[in-house]
Amino acid sequence: MNANLTITDLSKRYGSTVALDGVNLTLRPAIHGLFGRNGAGKSTLLGVIANRLLPDGGAVELDGANVRENESAQSRIYLVNETLPFLLGARISTIFKREERYYGGFDWPFSARMLAAFGIEPGRAYGHLSLGQRMIVRLVAALCVPTDVLLLDEPVLGLDAVNRDLFYRFLLESYGERPRIIVISTHIIDEIAHIVERAAIIDHGRIIDAFDAESVGSRATVLTGESACVGSFVEDCGLQVISRETMGRLATVIVRGPVEAADLPSGIAASALGLQDYVIRVTSGAVGPDMPDISDHQEAGDETGAVSSSKGE
């Protein structure tokens, strides 16, 4: 099933605070990363998709049907966030049975294998687990329900490094078995830079960039060299500056887009930014609020279907 989640002109306010300001995004089956600073609108966006929050304007559609107050659409969407924990007195296996009833299926062998790997007994009461273990139980449930959309808001919060790594492994295994729309919002971007296929950056309630994660290296270039030399090169080529730092006569200037190595004058070195550094640079406000909208929505939906062909390998 090739599900399609379309978010159109979505807006949401909390009093005078604008949380979502006209969000447009199309999500196809792929692992998507949703990145942005605290308060940028990530959790609000995921909450609206999962019908936990009502938008003030715009719509979220799953295969053409508005998901708002739509029971059959919502049974295809699963959200893990910091709210709505399971009943504290319930056993883990009871919780999983409840999820199986509501979502119409549960991968019991996979859940048993994951719980064993994380060292959690399925017979234990949810309330007796540590906070990190509770998150693990919710992630295990999320990977075992047969929904077409999986929204993970800060999924590794409270997990130690070993458990985070284990979770990423299971996430990829689950996705490899059953490609679907998975959205992960996290601040530990480095750890999932290679795991996400698409990346969307949200800032002040707007999607400011959406791109193939593996092409991040060509979205910006770091130029290092003698200050005047770098400055005139940037000006001559009409490059758009994201940030500029100087240390004595040495300047480090980050510009949008790729720079051909052949075009570089001697004395200027170019390197690429990883995903986390790129997100930091474009959301830190170094350039100011008049930074142009650089999202490319046309590109957003066209090549993500490629992953479905990996099924047969």
Place this chain on the structure above:
Amino acid sequence: MHFDDSSGEPLFRQVADQLNEAIVSGLYREGEQVPSTTEISTTYRINPATVLKGMNLLVERGLLEKRRGLGMFVAPGAAARARGAKRDEFLDNRLPQFIAEARRLGFGPKELTELIEKEYAS
């Protein structure tokens, strides 16, 4: 496998390069099956679409071949071709870089040749 974000080299190319290297070194021999997309994906925590793209690059280069329903196998003659690709890469990129660096540090061609011969002999 080792991956480097600052190189600017897309990840799928890095996946392809590492598989190429494994074929050159004989880790995967001709006619042998290479790990599946999912195996590589979960082992190295890389998106399966990226892994598949890297593998397809090697299919295009004739190093891997798909066998329907079975998976990917090292193609006949792959080791020689993979080695040839590595030699080309060495001549086109690494050697000029090495010479440029040596020149920058003040090594002349004669001195460098002597050093290379000494290193070879050791």
